[in-house]
Amino acid sequence: MTSREKKNKVIQQVIKPALKEAGFHSLRGTQAFSIHKEACTITVNIQSSQFNSNATGFSFWLNIVVDTPDLSDEQLQDVTFFKSFTEACFLPHQGRLHPLRNIRGYVIDGYKNYKPMDTPYEEIQAIIVNDMQQYIIPGLSQIDSISDYQECAALWQEESKSQFVRLVDYFSEAHMLTLPFQKDTWIDTVNMKELVEKKKTLCLTTDEIMQNKSIYCKVRELSTHPQEDTWPLICMTLSAE
Numbered sequence: 001m002t003s004r005e006k007k008n009k010v011i012q013q014v015i016k017p018a019l020k021e022a023g024f025h026s027l028r029g030t031q032a033f034s035i036h037k038e039a040c041t042i043t044v045n046i047q048s049s050q051f052n053s054n055a056t057g058f059s060f061w062l063n064i065v066v067d068t069p070d071l072s073d074e075q076l077q078d079v080t081f082f083k084s085f086t087e088a089c090f091l092p093h094q095g096r097l098h099p100l101r102n103i104r105g106y107v108i109d110g111y112k113n114y115k116p117m118d119t120p121y122e123e124i125q126a127i128i129v130n131d132m133q134q135y136i137i138p139g140l141s142q143i144d145s146i147s148d149y150q151e152c153a154a155l156w157q158e159e160s161k162s163q164f165v166r167l168v169d170y171f172s173e174a175h176m177l178t179l180p181f182q183k184d185t186w187i188d189t190v191n192m193k194e195l196v197e198k199k200k201t202l203c204l205t206t207d208e209i210m211q212n213k214s215i216y217c218k219v220r221e222l223s224t225h226p227q228e229d230t231w232p233l234i235c236m237t238l239s240a241e
Helices: 003-021 073-077 121-141 146-159 163-178 190-201 206-210 213-222 231-240
Strands: 032-036 041-048 058-067 105-108
Touching: 003 032, 003 041, 003 058, 003 105, 003 121, 032 073, 058 146, 163 190, 163 206, 163 213, 163 231, 190 231, 206 231, 213 231
Parallel strands: none
Antiparallel strands: 032 041, 041 058, 058 105
16 A cells, blocks of 8 residues: 555544544535634645655644634535644644654655655554544534634643643754754854754753753654664753753
8 A cells, every 4th residue: 555545544434434423524625624703714724744755744733723613514614724724733732743744734655764665554543533533523522612712722822832842842853953964064054053042932941951951852753764863962962042
């Protein structure tokens, strides 16, 4: 089974049935589903990346909009997803450190350590079934009004500021920025300067970073280049500040 086929199959066999079972109905001619509640309408659009390929993997995510309750299906077909959020908000740590996710959403296969991946479909299916049953459908079910959504959004915003999330974001960026370099070519590079700025942006201290190597190791394990140990370059950056 190709990566594209695995992506399409998990959408057809897991995502769509879970939404329908939760009371959502499909909007004709689209990949979107909606549910009308007393105080709001929730629309979920299954979106695939236009950059999907065997090299990058085949990714998809759920764009979600909470709107007023009086919208018809015809109006929902034209709903803008500009102010949408994704299913990542419902997942632990907002989808970080997930075996099938990156910043784009769910990613089927792609490359790891410069070699093509071929994750068994059964493994993909089991993970996404668990996400739908344990997090995504319950998360959607708790939103019964626009004010409910606004309360959830405030909580998600606070969670994004937690030390753990900020450290994961720092180490994810650090691992990618340092990959092309060795100790003798790293100092004063543009990438090093970016990493210094990333630390400032995330309001992290050197001690916080140095004391959480275990988080770095998990980020590295789940990255596309787990064989590369970039910790020494991260330490060099912190020492050079």
